[in-house]
Amino acid sequence: MVESSGSGDVNKISPQDRKLYEQEYKNGAKLFQETLDDYAHANSKYQKQAFKNVMDKALDVLNQSARALNEDKLLQQNAKIQKDYETFKQQDTPEAQQKLNDDLSQAKNRVK
Secondary structure (H helix, E strand, O other): OOOOOOOOOOOOOOHHHHHHHHHHHHHHHHHHHHHHHHHHOOOOHHHHHHHHHHHHHHHHHHHHHHHHHOOHHHHHHHHHHHHHHHHHHHOOOHHHHHHHHHHHHHHHHOOO
């Protein structure tokens, strides 16, 4: 029998921090989704680039929050968002946008 020493799970976060990370995750998904909609209505390539920059930052927030929460379902959802976002950047089509939008809706529903 092996005994472990230490104070327990180092990846545990307090309930207050968990709530903050979950809120940050939801806000990141909401910002990404709203910016995606704004991108669809943008008229110039400069506006579109600015919106892409915001979406990149929102994706960073999603990834950081999911890593902090250390939940597989969020990490998997983020991988799906990342993949579909890359597709969207390559193929700026309504279908690619819809798929990404659906991913973001699912992301918002994965946290409390």
